[in-house]
Amino acid sequence: MKPVFEITKAAYFDAAHYIEQGPADHRYRKLHGHSFKVEASVKGEMAPAGWVADLDSLDAALKAVAAELDHGLLNDKPGLETPTLERLCLYFAERLKVQFPGLSRVELSRPTIGERCVLAL
């Protein structure tokens, strides 16, 4: 059986959001911002090139999606009307799985406040 590898690349972005949950005066409902880290992993056997996929390609694809969100209001993006970490994981997965069918994991975190969400695919 051939070995199976999992490669991972990270990107970063800052964005604003609000979450319409809880009482009318809940702090989640107020417009506020976070710094985000997104990590995408691709699993597979080693191709003749000697890699699962070119990390540079994964980097470019990940950064392109992160750049669309950077310094924007997440709630304005279709699919992110409720912009939780969970929804962000699904957003990135939808955008990356076309180019990377071996996409195995998307992780969104807010490192400054110790929050993280992992989507296993």
Ligand SMILES: Nc1nc2c(c(=O)[nH]1)N=C([C@H](O)[C@H](O)COP(=O)(O)OP(=O)(O)OP(=O)(O)O)CN2
């Ligand atoms: N399961 C989830 N729960 C919550 C999410 C989420 O994405 N998934 N998101 C939020 C809000 O983003 C909220 O702003 C996070 O608040 P908090 O963790 O309190 O962080 P703060 O920026 O307010 O920093 P503090 O230092 O804690 O004030 C809530 N829940």
Ligand SMILES: [Zn+2]
């Ligand atoms: Zn928040």
